Amino acid sequence: MSDATLPSQPIEVRFRGGGFAPKARRWVGLFVFVLLIGITEIGTRQGWISSLTLPKPSDVLATFGELWESGLLFKHLIPSLSRLAVGATIGASIGIVVGILIGLFSYVRAGMVPLVAAIFPIPKIALLPLFVIWFGIDEASKYALIAFGTFTPTVVATYGAVDNVDRSLIRMGQSFGLSWLSIVRKIVLPGAMPGILSGLRISLAIAIILLVAAEMLGAEYGIGAYILEAGSLYDLERLFAGVVILSLLGVILSTVIGFIERRILGWRA
Amino acid sequence: MDIRLDAISHSYGDTEVLRDISLDIPNGKIVCLVGPSGCGKSTLLRLIGGLERPSKGRVLQVGSPPEGCLNPLTFVFQDFALLPWRSVQGNISLVLEDHGIKGAQADAIITDVLARTKLSDFSKALPRQLSGGMKQRVAIARALAVKPAVMLMDEPLSALDSQTRELLMDDLVALWTRQFFTAAYVTHNLAEAVRLGHCIVVLSRRPGEIREIVEIDMPLADRSHGNAKLEQVQKHLWDMMRDEARAADEELLDV
Ligand SMILES: Nc1ncnc2c1ncn2[C@@H]1O[C@H](COP(=O)(O)OP(=O)(O)O)[C@@H](O)[C@H]1O
Ligand SMILES: [Mg+2]
Numbered sequence: 001m002s003d004a005t006l007p008s009q010p011i012e013v014r015f016r017g018g019g020f021a022p023k024a025r026r027w028v029g030l031f032v033f034v035l036l037i038g039i040t041e042i043g044t045r046q047g048w049i050s051s052l053t054l055p056k057p058s059d060v061l062a063t064f065g066e067l068w069e070s071g072l073l074f075k076h077l078i079p080s081l082s083r084l085a086v087g088a089t090i091g092a093s094i095g096i097v098v099g100i101l102i103g104l105f106s107y108v109r110a111g112m113v114p115l116v117a118a119i120f121p122i123p124k125i126a127l128l129p130l131f132v133i134w135f136g137i138d139e140a141s142k143y144a145l146i147a148f149g150t151f152t153p154t155v156v157a158t159y160g161a162v163d164n165v166d167r168s169l170i171r172m173g174q175s176f177g178l179s180w181l182s183i184v185r186k187i188v189l190p191g192a193m194p195g196i197l198s199g200l201r202i203s204l205a206i207a208i209i210l211l212v213a214a215e216m217l218g219a220e221y222g223i224g225a226y227i228l229e230a231g232s233l234y235d236l237e238r239l240f241a242g243v244v245i246l247s248l249l250g251v252i253l254s255t256v257i258g259f260i261e262r263r264i265l266g267w268r269a
Numbered sequence: 270m271d272i273r274l275d276a277i278s279h280s281y282g283d284t285e286v287l288r289d290i291s292l293d294i295p296n297g298k299i300v301c302l303v304g305p306s307g308c309g310k311s312t313l314l315r316l317i318g319g320l321e322r323p324s325k326g327r328v329l330q331v332g333s334p335p336e337g338c339l340n341p342l343t344f345v346f347q348d349f350a351l352l353p354w355r356s357v358q359g360n361i362s363l364v365l366e367d368h369g370i371k372g373a374q375a376d377a378i379i380t381d382v383l384a385r386t387k388l389s390d391f392s393k394a395l396p397r398q399l400s401g402g403m404k405q406r407v408a409i410a411r412a413l414a415v416k417p418a419v420m421l422m423d424e425p426l427s428a429l430d431s432q433t434r435e436l437l438m439d440d441l442v443a444l445w446t447r448q449f450f451t452a453a454y455v456t457h458n459l460a461e462a463v464r465l466g467h468c469i470v471v472l473s474r475r476p477g478e479i480r481e482i483v484e485i486d487m488p489l490a491d492r493s494h495g496n497a498k499l500e501q502v503q504k505h506l507w508d509m510m511r512d513e514a515r516a517a518d519e520e521l522l523d524v
Contacts (some may be wrong), residue, residue, distance in 0.1 A: 172350035175318055176364040176415065177340050186363060190354045267354040267395050 038043025055236040060244065063237040077245070080211060080223045083139065084249075088207040093204070095151045096196060099158020103192070104184065109159070116155050124149040125213040132218075142214040149210040150203040157199020164184065165191035194268065197261050204253045208246060270332045270341065270418040270451070271296050272317060276448070277326035279312060285476040286312050289326075290434060292470060292479065294419060296332070297449040299489075301462040304472030305510060305517035310455040311423050313477070317453060318342045318421045323505040334418035334455040339368045342361045343417035347424040350410075350424050357383070358392040362413045368415075382410040385444060402433035406440070413444075420452040426461060442489045463499045464492055471509055474517035 037057045043049035067073040081113040101108045102116075128145055135141040165188050173183040215224025223245055232237035270394040272294040279287040286309040294300045294317075302310050315321045318326055321343060334341040344350075351360050358379055363374045383389045396404055405425055412420055425471075426434045436459065445451070456462055462469045469483040485502060492499055 030317055168346065168350050169352060171320060172344070172346060173363075175282075175320060175340075175342075175344040176367075176411075178364070178367050182367050187352065190352070203347075265395065 011163055015127050055240050059237045060240045063241045064244070067241060076221050076223055076226045079219070079221045080215065083142050083146060083214070083222070084166070084207055084211050086139075087143045087211070090143065091147035091150030091207070092154050092200060092203055094147070095154025096158050098151075099155045099196075100162055100184075100189070100192070102155065102159040103162025112155075113159075116152055119148075120152045120156065124210060125217075128214065128217050137218055142211075142219070145214045146207050146210045150207045153203045153206060154196075154199055157202070158196050161195025161199065162188060164195060194265055196263075197257060197265070201254060201257050204257070205250055208250055208253075212246065250268035270334045272419055272451075272453070273329040273331050274313075275327045275329055277313070277316060277323045279309070279316060279414065280319075280325045287316075287323075288476040288478045290477070290479060291326075292482075293449060294453055295503060296451050298467040299445065299450075299452045299454055299465050301466030301469045302453060302455045302472060303459060303462050303469060303506065303510070304455060304477055305474045305514040307520075308472045308475050308513075309477035310369060310457075310472065313472075314344075314453060316424050317419075318344055330418075335398055335416065338416045338418050339370075340364070340415035341418040343412045343415055343420055345405075345408050345412050345420060345422040345425045347523070349396075349401075349408045349428075351404055352406055353396050356393050356395055357399070357407050357410075360396070360407060361414050363506050364411055364415050371429055378414050382413045385413060385447075386410040386440070400433070401438055405429065405437060406442055409441075409444075412473050418451060420450055420454075422452055422454045424456055425454075427456070427458065434458075434461070441465060442492075446490050459503045459510075462506065463503045465489065469502075469506065471506060474513045474520070480513075487505045 004152065021243075040049065040054055041057045044051060044054060064073075067076075098108075098112060103109075111225050124145055127148070128141070131141040131144045135144050169187050170183060173187050178186070211222075212224035212227065215222035216228045219225045223242055227239055227242035227246075230236075230242060273366075274290050274292040274294075277287060287444040290313065292300070302313065304310055312321070316323045319328070330341070343476070352363065355363060361379050361382065362371075362375050364394065365371070365378060370378065379392070380389070383392055386409055388403065388406055388410060390398065391403065396407070399407065405428075426437055429437065442465070454462075454465060463485060465487070466485060467489075469485065472478065472481045473480045483502060483506065485499070487498065
């Protein structure tokens with residue numbers, strides 16, 4: 001600015017908008033996976049990652065192949081999946097119902113919210129012995145553990161979602177003389193759906209964690225049992241094969257929820 | 270059907286919002302309620318529509334609603350209040366479903382009200398695809414679908430830009446001329462009030478009391494933009510409201 005006498009050159013306005021708007025970048029996620037696995041493979045082959053630290057990805061893949069061929073994969077996977085399905089369905093559906101009741105009725109809210117706050121921070125795994133006493137050593141105690149673990153986050157997400165439904169829409173429903181049930185079914189539930197679904201993402205991830213925990217404490221077959229056995233033998237290839245299955249399971253569930261969101265929440269876009 | 274307000278007073282806790290409002294809303298007329306912001310206009314409308322109970326006084330229906338009326342007191346809201354997950358058609362069928370009107374009968378009503386609000390081509394569109402003016406027309410169509418005896422309109426045009434507002438005012442005049450409807454129309458826009466109101470009720474600042482009722486004896490269809498007589502009424506209204514509005518504004522700053 002010292003030579004103010006000279007006519008100053010026009011300067012283009014610096015762009016400072018943009019960002020803060022997530023876009024679909026399809027292949028980046030895959031690229032990150034491939035890169036990390038590629039580095040590990042090269043590292044373990046060339047020896048700058050010792051075989052004690054990490055197994056060779058190609059060996060893990062080979063272990064996976066063996067699992068598949070021996071039929072052991074499904075022997076472990078099917079009990080796990082059914083435990084997950086039963087437990088998570090029970091927990092999530094009771095959670096959604098209770099969450100909606102909390103959202104709709106002040107007395108239920110006053111009674112349940114402190115209770116939910118009290119059980120949320122309990123590590124549910126610590127209660128497994130209790131569940132074994134209550135429901136026996138079989139499947140029922142595993143269902144109960146998974147259901148209990150999915151229940152609390154689902155409740156919290158659901159009543160938060162109901163609270164966030166636009167009150168002006170509810171008042172509109174009342175002003176047109178809609179019945180209470182119609183208002184709940186046609187205004188409150190669809191309005192709470194985005195929040196309920198994003199809560200389910202978290203609940204289902206927690207369900208997978210608890211599945212493994214339950215299986216580690218007493219199951220002949222199941223991904224958790226498989227990982228526990230591999231871990232106690234320091235068989236890193238099999239340990240990682242098990243872990244990869246869990247990760248895949250998480251990715252699949254998250255994709256399914258993403259798909260449901262796109263289908264039934266298309267009105268948001 | 271007429272609506273009669275019989276000495277209505279209302280308070281929220283210690284805040285007195287409305288004081289001793291007595292008013293008739295005669296059948297087939299549009300009554301505009303104007304007043305500074307915060308004077309209780311929306312509250313009064315909610316009381317009339319039965320969404321809240323007045324602390325004192327009564328809201329009376331005089332006479333019976335017209336034949337086929339599904340929801341005698343029907344609101345049109347400033348923020349449209351459309352369900353974003355339902356199409357235009359779905360938003361209208363929402364208010365029919367509860368009365369057991371479905372299928373062909375519902376389609377006939379929907380087609381009719383969409384035609385009257387010039388929305389026939391948009392029945393499948395979602396609210397987010399519509400402009401503000403179109404959203405409000407959907408809300409008006411939805412209100413017409415239940416054949417209301419009285420429409421309660423709370424600043425229905427205030428969320429729209431001024432061109433859209435002019436167009437919608439014309440639409441409302443056309444709708445009224447084709448088939449008289451009764452309305453309590455809240456606005457803070459005096460131009461709207463003189464354009465649409467058969468009578469204009471001026472409220473004072475909070476606690477809202479009736480300061481004056483101005484009758485405009487000119488058919489709605491003749492009230493063009495920039496009409497000298499209307500300008501005069503509007504100026505009179507503004508003179509009355511200016512001091513109230515200023516005082517109300519300063520009061521809000523103190524809170
Ligand atoms: N539900 C409520 N609880 C407490 N105070 C309210 C409530 N609704 C409105 N008020 C108060 O009543 C006064 C009138 O509000 P309102 O009817 O919305 O005014 P207007 O529509 O004329 O701008 C305002 O001071 C507002 O703060
Ligand atoms: Mg208002």
